[in-house]
Amino acid sequence: MIDRKINPDEILKKINYEERLKGRGHLKIFFGYAAGVGKTYAMLKAAHKAKESGIDVVIGYIEPHARPETKELLKCLEVIPTLNVKHKDISLNEFNIDLAIKRNPQVILVDELAHTNATGCRHLKRYQDINELLNLGFDVYTTVNVQHIESLNDIVSSITKITVRERIPDYVFDNADQVELVDIEPEELIERLNEGKIYAPIQVRNALVNFFSIENLTALREIALRRSADRVNKISEKVKQNDTASYFTDEKILVCLSSSPTNSKIIRSAARMASAFRGEFIGLFVETSDLDNMSEEDKTRLRNNIHLAEQLGAKIETVTGDDIAFQIAEFARLAGISKVILGRSSSRRKYFFGKSPLTERLTSYAPNLDIYIIPDSASFSYSSNTKINIKSKITLKDLFISFCVLILATIISFVFSFLGFSESNIITVYILGVLITAILTENTLQSIISAFISVLVFNFFFTDPRFTFNSYDAGYPVTFVIMFISAFLTGSLASKIKRQANQSAYMAYRTKILLETNQLLQQESKKEGIIKVTAIQLAKLLNKNIIFYNSEDNQLLDPIIFSPAEYTCDTSKFITSNEKAVAQWVFKNNKHAGATTNTLGNSKCLYLAIRVGKRVYGVVGIALENYSLDAFENNIMLSILGECAIALENNFISKQREEAATLAKNEQLRANLLRSISHDLRTPLTSIFGNSEMLLKDEEIISKEKRVQLYYDIHEDSLWLINLVENLLAATKIEDNTMILNMKPELMEEVINEALRHIKRKSINHFIEVTSSHDIIFAKMDAKLIIQVIINIVDNALKYTPENTHINIHTLKNKDMVLVKISDDGNGLSDTDKEKIFDMFYTVNNQIVDSKRSLGLGLALCKSIISAHGGYIYVKDNKPSGTVFSFTLPLEEVNLHE
Missing domain, CATH: 3.40.50.620 (HUPs)
Incomplete structure (x- = not known):
């Protein structure tokens, strides 16, 4: 029995691949080994068959053919008008992809898959046009010959001695949903050529000599058959990979x-x-x-x-x-x-x-x-042009440095000569000078010149006869040569080491930017910050203008330009309507385009989608113009964009979680509210219904005292319901930010008395006392709301403290605020209750609804009202027992003499 180990990564990869294929169109390729085998004819026959089946088929582009059979098949099919493009004073007809998309058929016929589009078309190659159609869900029929497949190009060239310029990547052929090999015998193909069914008669002789030989056609046919078989094998391999986890090789x-x-x-x-x-x-x-x-x-x-x-x-x-x-x-x-x-x-x-x-x-x-x-x-x-590391331009700065070093070496040499040092020491000084020149100057040629001049100076000043370029000693020429070679090699090695050091420093700098980007992105929690960090890091890496298009609600927003430090350039050319159109195309198609690419390559910038899977979070444009990124820069840039995409994905997921948490909280609040109301409304409504029903009966049965009590109970229950509704309405207005405060100076004593008048009937079993540190205290408030606050707090004390206990309301000035303290000497609150007492729907002992019919809205409403007034509310213990609720309001000084 085969032990198959399930690889989660492979399963995930397969799922992602299948997700990408959803909604993608199907590609059918009619494949041949040479022109004239009948690819276009077979494609048109298949189109007619599809049309007879009720499928909407149109011709996007067909190469002009003189063959009557092919022309006849074109008559009954709709043809999309071609795109007329001017190229070097020549009018060219190209496939019009925009009209094809607008027409919106089920199947589109596009001949010549490997064709190179004229300048001015959206894509450089026709296979890119077809790939865009496939991504949009259109089915495409197309044609291609074996010599146009990229990996076979050199083999075909060695056979035919002709290099084919128009080629397609192998993956286009291998990933096609269906490949139909159109095959005829080479002899029959040559016969068709002689009959004028492939080329015009004037071209037939040239074709027979250069390409259409039996040997060439036989070899090309064999390659086409083998390539078709290879594709079938690859399909079989994919099936095996799905069944066997360990099928992949380690090659x-x-x-x-x-x-x-x-x-x-x-x-x-x-x-x-x-x-x-x-x-x-x-x-x-x-x-x-x-x-x-x-x-x-x-x-x-x-x-x-x-x-x-x-x-x-x-x-x-x-x-x-x-x-x-x-x-x-x-x-x-x-x-x-x-x-x-x-x-x-x-x-x-x-x-x-x-x-x-x-x-x-x-x-x-x-x-x-x-x-x-x-x-x-x-x-x-072939010989590379980089074997001699010589820069053509020598600057005045390099010449000045070389001159100064040479002068300094000559002065030191004169000192050595005066002190009686040997010539070998003097030669060493000049070699050291060449070494220093190589280190300090930018041009490699400068060290060569310095070495040559050093030999001449040494000969002029320090060999006999002095102050001439002659020499008496026969061994001096050898000395000069060795001195020049030593100086040259020393300078060249120094220059090479310096270049390596600069190269290593530059690579370290680029790597540091990548690591720094990762750290900075981890510190950002907002989308704007992530975008800013990414753009600035890209500008530092590439020293180019960065144009960032953020997205919102599946639409690109206006671009933001980030420029490198000390970089001055007219940036308006990077945000023209054409540039924005390229960015929009990248956003829509989730692909890169623009400068240095084969798609919309005439634009000023290279545009890349910031994406995770199919979700695109924005588009970044890099103002490359005539500059191309090297491989390492490109890898670092893609890594930074990948980090940015992950950060934006995390930000998106975090927002989704917050929204989900808010929805869950609101749902919980709604459930609590409904549960509480359903319970709390039932009791007073039942009481009102029962009491009113008794009153509707024969009044003689009910005594006067009992009737008054029933009226009183109905009145109390009605007041409770009114108070509940007022709290609900106020809470709703505050939650929706629709409450309008009518702020004006009010006398605190009058506000407190008005509040007590509303709850006087409930306080018959408690002792309520009102005190103040001043005779007259004014506060700026909405009196109606503050009365509601006092009613709620006092009513809360009446409900939760034993009978015959005391409630004190004390008012005093506290700097520029008015402090109101409402204390009782009841049982008090636990520390846990103090922390949650102002939460909506919270009641003592964590009960949503208790026997005293508390909805848990009163104190939460008090907090919202006081906060809206610019004050704060808090609770603490009353000594020796009980609770103190305190809140503040803005103090208002009123001139009573006016």
Whole structure:
């Protein structure tokens, strides 16, 4: 029996993958090995069949065909108008993706999957147009030939001797929902070519000579059949992966990235090997100190090679160091790499006295590593432009430093000569001067010039005959040569070490920014703070303007621009309507676009979605213009954006939790209110109903005293209900912020007396005393509400203190406030009750409703009213027994003589 271990990560990965596929359209590719095999014809036949089944089918774009059979199939299908684009005074017709989306069919036919769009279209490549349609839920039929698949490009080129420029990434082909191979015999294809069914007659002869030979077509057909079979195998592998947790292999394929023109072939070979071994594909770039001196041509080629590796599914990594073999070996050891793919140009010895080949050094560092060398004759003709680290521009500052160091070395040498030191000591001084020059100046050429001039100065001042450039001793020329070589090597090594130190410092700085970002984001709890931290850190990292588009209610807000320190630039060009449209597209499609990309590449900024899964929290724009990020900068930038997305996700989840907690609290309050009201209203209403029913009976049966008592009970229960309703209405107004305070000076004595008049009937069994520290005290208040506060507190004391106890209301001035104390000498409150006594629906002993019919709203309402007046309310023990409720109100000085 097979023991299958369930891997939670794989299950989660599968669930996420299935979630991404929900709502996505289906892609069907009609696949052939050459033009003319009948791909478009087969696609149109399938479209007619779908239309007969009741499916809404339209033609988005079909390449013009002269074949009558194909033209006939076009007649009965709706065709979307093409997009007319001007390119170098030529009018081109391109697929109009916006019209296709607006038309909203079920199936769209788009011919030539590998086509490169003209400048002015949304995407650089047509497969990107199709991918957008798929993401929006449209089904797409399309066509492609085998020579257009990226990983097969070099193989096809070696067969046909023609390099195909229009290519698609392998994942587009492999991830298609259906691939239909359109196949005919090569002889039949050549026959169709001769009949003029593929190209115009004038092109037939040229095609037969260059491409349409039996050998070429047979080889291409074999590759197409094998590629189709490989796709079927990959589908089978996915099924097996779903059934067997341990099916994955441990193979990790590493390809070394460089600026070599042949590196693209190495990358494709490594991609095919990773696919064959079902292993992880990793692209490694070793950033040396010579990177800054690389020519623009090599830098562009390097970026293209890195992009190619990404397209073929490689995970790009960057390490730093001048010993390339050691860096590769260390990365392979730490990452668990099993196989390394190199080109021949990286493995051969350049010069007779040069370094050992890279493969030999790599083998010595990692003897257990499998190394594969891809042969390529073209590699021997390539020579990197970074072998001589010389910057073309020499500044006046460098010249001045060199001159000063040379003068200082000459003065010291004169002192040594006066003291009788040997010439070897003087030579050492000049070599030291060259070393100092190399350290202090920016240009490597400066140390070479300094070494040469130092030899001349030494010859002029310190060799016989002096003050001439002649020399009597036959050994001096050798001395001069050795002195120059020593000075040159010393200066070059110093410059190299300085560059390495600068490079290490820069990498450390970028890494520090990443770590600092993580710490700063952890300290931010608000969305605005998270956005500000992220934008500032990106500006520090890239030294570019950052344009941040926040989102709210699934809409982008106005952009916020963050500029690096001491950076002055016209930022208005980054927030034009076109730039905002690109940001909106990124937000809607959850993809990156803009400068340096193949989607809307004419914009000024690179736009990236800040996302977690399908949820996009905003869009960040980086004002790159003509600048391209290197691999390490790009990785750090993506890491910062990832940290930002996680922080925004946590903030979003936190808000959801707060809202859920608030809803739960409100629901609990509503339940408590309903439960309390249902209980508290039943008792007085039952009493009123019972008493009124008795009064409706024969009055002679009921005595006068009993009748008066019944009237009194009905009146008391009615007052209680009125008071309850008043409290509920007041609490509702305060909760909704709809209560309007009518603030004016009021005499405290009158307010207290009015409140006692309302509760006089309830206080017959208690002794209530009113005292004041002054004869006249005015407070600024809404008298009606403060009367309600006093009634609630006194009524609370009447309910919860024994009969014949005392209640005292004392008023005094306390600085600029009026302090009112309402004390009793009852049983008092526990410390727990004191903490919660002002909470809504809380009653003593944690009972929502008790025998005394308390709803638990009175004191909570008192707190809200006093807070609205700018005062505060609190409770404490009364000595020796009882409780004191105190509240403050703003003191109002009134001139009684006016």
